[in-house]
Amino acid sequence: MDSGGRSEPFDERPPRADGSGHRVPEGQAPEEYGDHRGRGDHDEHDHRSRWPLVAAAGAAGLYGGAAVSILGTETGLVPPLLGVGLAAAGTIVLLAGVAGWVDQAFLAPARDERGPRTSRASYVSTTLLFLTTDVSTFGALFIYYFVVRIGAWPPAELPPLLGSLVIVNTGILVASSVTFHYAHRALERENQRRFLGLLGTTLALGLVFLAGQAYEYYEFVAHDGFTLTSGLFGTAFFGLTGLHGLHVALGIGGIAVLCWRAIRGHYGPDRDTSITTVSLYWHFVDAVWLFLVVVLYVGASV
Structure with a gap:
């Protein structure tokens, strides 16, 4: 926190290897800190997580496929196997989205202790x-x-x-x-x-x-x-x-x-x-x- 009482920008990396947990002061070489501020808007764009949307699309396929399968079984209007295939594809996409989300948001910061700051918002x-x-x-x-x-x-x-x-x-x-x-x-x-x-x-x-x-x-x-x-x-x-x-x-x-x-x-x-x-x-x-x-x-x- 600076002298004006403002919180420092969010950073969810583990504490530095020296155990201090302090950030490198302003003005210190960005290369040493792993700071990518020079990348500007591109850096911020890299930190926007798309995995929740992938997971949501997969969930929609899973639930939609289940509904189509039930509809086909009860009414015969559509082949039930069509719903089964859609549900299976949705499940794969859902699991991939969840895995990517967990890796990007939770595991990557643990692996990269000197990586760039992540965007909380x-x-x-x-x-x-x-x-x-x-x-x-x-x-x-x-x-x-x-x-x-x-x-x-x-x-x-x-x-x-x-x-x-x-x-x-x-x-x-x-x-x-x-x-x-x-x-x-x-x-x-x-x-x-x-x-x-x-x-x-x-x-x-x-x-x-x-x-x-x-x-x-x-x-x-x-x-x-x-x-x-x-x-x-x-x-x-x-x-x-x-x-x-x-x-x-x-x-x-x-x-x-x-x-x-x-x-x-x-x-x-x-x-x-x-x-x-x-x-x-x-x-x-x-x-x-x-x-x-x-x-x-x-x-x-x-």
Whole structure:
């Protein structure tokens, strides 16, 4: 921070090899610092992440392919294999986008300790754009569910949905958002021990939530005979909860990378872009689950 109280430009590289964590003062040779300021606008352009958009395009292909496959199976209007092929291609693009995003935003700074500065604003803005596309994806499935509700209700295959398991699972996911928030706060206050503890707790809670959702699926399939093919409601239920579970799994992967880097000491009050972007994603996943519980679990039970 300079004498006027302004924060230095963001830099999410690990501390220098000498352990000082200080940036090279203004005026020192850019070549020694790995600074590419001379590249001007081109340098800023290089730091704009396009991987979230690639991941969003892949997700659209995956979800669209699943919809086409179901439509073809139920109506015969299109070949179901067309949807399967589209979903497979979308899955490949989605995984490539996620892998590229993780590598560029999280792993590359860990490998290149003297590389150029990264732009916090560009990563946050592309993450928000990715989440905006996700709202549309979830919205399409919710609209499908609302259309199902307009027809004959309740469906004969409706199992008991609202029980202790979903209530406990909801509390676990909400708690994980709280621990993530306060982990970030601890980092901003330079309390590394508290930061590591809360971040690890967030990861553990996410894993417990995912295990709880898997157990819920087991109960529905094995004991109630309720599956994806159990009519229109079964398609809506497993489509929405499965999509959310996929998002949770991706979020857990991101948090695991954060934990790995945090243990290596890569984060600080002015080196937190990865923490910010993953926390935005995780809070979004939490909010979607709360809406899903109200609309799907509670709504289907009344």
